Amino acid sequence: METVKVKIADLAVLRDRGILITVGLGSCVGIAIYDSSNRVGGLAHILLADSEQFKNKGNNFNQAKFANTAIPVMVKEIEKLGGKPGKSYAKIAGGSQLFDFQKAGISVGEKNIEAVRNTLKQLGIPVKGEDVGGNHGRTMRFFVDSGRVAISTVGKGEKEI
Amino acid sequence: MLGKKVLITDDTAFMRMTLKNVLEKNGYEVAAEAEDGVQAVEKYEELKPDLVTMDITMPNMDGITAIKKIMEKDPQAKIVVVSAMGQKALVIEALNSGAKDFIVKPFQPDRIVEALQKVGG
Amino acid sequence: MDEHQIDSNRLDVLKELANIGLGNAVTSLSQMLGEEKVDMAVPVANTVPLQDVPDFLGGGEVPVAGIYIQSSGDVRLTILFVLSMDSATNLVSSLMPGVDGELDEMAVSALIEVGNILTASYLNAISMMTNLQLMPSPPEIAVDMAGAIITTIMAEAHMIDDEIVLMKTTLNTVDSEVEGNVLILPDYGELEKIFGLLGIS
Numbered sequence: 001m002e003t004v005k006v007k008i009a010d011l012a013v014l015r016d017r018g019i020l021i022t023v024g025l026g027s028c029v030g031i032a033i034y035d036s037s038n039r040v041g042g043l044a045h046i047l048l049a050d051s052e053q054f055k056n057k058g059n060n061f062n063q064a065k066f067a068n069t070a071i072p073v074m075v076k077e078i079e080k081l082g083g084k085p086g087k088s089y090a091k092i093a094g095g096s097q098l099f100d101f102q103k104a105g106i107s108v109g110e111k112n113i114e115a116v117r118n119t120l121k122q123l124g125i126p127v128k129g130e131d132v133g134g135n136h137g138r139t140m141r142f143f144v145d146s147g148r149v150a151i152s153t154v155g156k157g158e159k160e161i
Numbered sequence: 162m163l164g165k166k167v168l169i170t171d172d173t174a175f176m177r178m179t180l181k182n183v184l185e186k187n188g189y190e191v192a193a194e195a196e197d198g199v200q201a202v203e204k205y206e207e208l209k210p211d212l213v214t215m216d217i218t219m220p221n222m223d224g225i226t227a228i229k230k231i232m233e234k235d236p237q238a239k240i241v242v243v244s245a246m247g248q249k250a251l252v253i254e255a256l257n258s259g260a261k262d263f264i265v266k267p268f269q270p271d272r273i274v275e276a277l278q279k280v281g282g
Numbered sequence: 283m284d285e286h287q288i289d290s291n292r293l294d295v296l297k298e299l300a301n302i303g304l305g306n307a308v309t310s311l312s313q314m315l316g317e318e319k320v321d322m323a324v325p326v327a328n329t330v331p332l333q334d335v336p337d338f339l340g341g342g343e344v345p346v347a348g349i350y351i352q353s354s355g356d357v358r359l360t361i362l363f364v365l366s367m368d369s370a371t372n373l374v375s376s377l378m379p380g381v382d383g384e385l386d387e388m389a390v391s392a393l394i395e396v397g398n399i400l401t402a403s404y405l406n407a408i409s410m411m412t413n414l415q416l417m418p419s420p421p422e423i424a425v426d427m428a429g430a431i432i433t434t435i436m437a438e439a440h441m442i443d444d445e446i447v448l449m450k451t452t453l454n455t456v457d458s459e460v461e462g463n464v465l466i467l468p469d470y471g472e473l474e475k476i477f478g479l480l481g482i483s
Contacts (some may be wrong), residue, residue: 172420173391173392173394173395173398174387174388174391175377175378175391175392175394175395176391176395178388218402218417218418218419218420220420245310245398245399245401245402245418246402246405246406246417246418247402247406248405248406248409248410248415249409249410265406266310266398266402267310267313267314267399
């Protein structure tokens with residue numbers, strides 16, 4: 001079974017079979033989108049909420065970095081493989097605060113979760129499962145044949161969302 | 162030297178423990194421990210220790226600010242800086258603010274004792 | 283200088299700064315460990331694609347102890363000291379003889395202090411060479427997957443360019459069986475300050 005590794009600021013889509021996996025979601029958020037009728041799934045690993053904030057910084061051509069750009073790009077890729085956004089749902093994980101200094105004010109993780117929710121809402125894709133927040137890193141495994149998403153955390157084993 | 166009271170200031174429990182061990186072994190009494198500049202100023206007021214060891218890099222209030230505040234209330238305060246930061250400008254600033262000596266971590270126990278004895282404990 | 287390109291001469295300078303700075307840090311670590319010999323690999327300075335940075339630290343799901351400091355002042359640098367859990371417990375045992383096993387509150391505090399001293403030694407050395415004022419933040423620690431730690435730090439520091447400039451070395455104690463990676467990420471936009479002060483145009 002094909003395993004495709006999704007790195008940070010990265011996304012990938014598969015059809016019918018295979019496992020999409022992303023390791024080490026800290027403040028980052030992993031977004032899995034699945035069209036179960038056509039069995040097309042995509043996984044994105046975003047780093048920050050909003051590309052507009054970093055527009056003038058140059059050196060930022062990778063759209064998979066930001067929630068507001070990565071998700072629409074991934075939806076297009078899902079469509080290319082025959083998936084229908086209208087029939088899809090999402091599962092999200094991540095957005096945690098690993099360090100104490102993050103606890104003052106709104107952390108990157110929290111902003112990321114919010115941006116992901118907003119972008120999915122705008123695209124009309126409901127969130128069917130989630131494991132977000134807290135202070136641990138997560139690994140996300142997305143099984144494209146079934147839509148199953150498993151989240152593992154250091155010291156806490158694996159759970160399904 | 163016997164029984165002189167010292168206020169230890171450092172944000173790391175490990176360092177406070179290390180300093181406490183060195184001081185107690187050499188006949189000093191640790192009157193209190195402070196985790197940041199705010200606590201250092203408060204405890205100095207409360208306990209009027211004979212000597213103070215002060216870290217620089219701490220949350221809430223850094224060591225330089227704490228030194229200034231303590232010196233304001235008590236110009237006779239005897240403060241020795243114990244910090245990992247040894248940059249020249251910082252050492253000068255600490256001494257200008259009223260510190261009597263500046264020890265860079267990691268330190269040899271002798272150095273601390275020597276500094277405290279020289280300062281007048 | 284085009285902000286998004288960094289030539290090999292400049293990388294070389296960063297490498298040498300890392301070498302001198304970390305050499306000082308290693309001396310401090312050795313002193314903390316009662317003058318035990320600590321080896322340091324020749325530092326690497328490189329531009330690495332953002333996506334590959336986690337792998338630079340060994341990637342994977344295995345938990346590590348990561349001690350993080352950010353410098354402020356004239357130049358912003360992010361410094362991360364990463365240890366495997368075995369190395370972390372060995373280091374704690376060396377610092378507090380008689381203590382064993384569990385990473386309890388005091389042990390964690392000891393690790394934080396190591397991070398503090400290593401970083402300060404590094405910054406002190408750089409400061410002496412460049413006359414830049416570099417102030418470290420109080421260190422923070424997280425025990426988790428290496429990738430989660432480094433990406434969280436980078437996101438918070440907005441160090442998110444497609445290409446990341448970083449310096450890395452590995453420290454190794456001879457007796458205590460402690461091996462650690464030190465990763466230094468300078469703020470891209472501020473690199474010129476360093477070069478300017480060293481007389482490199």
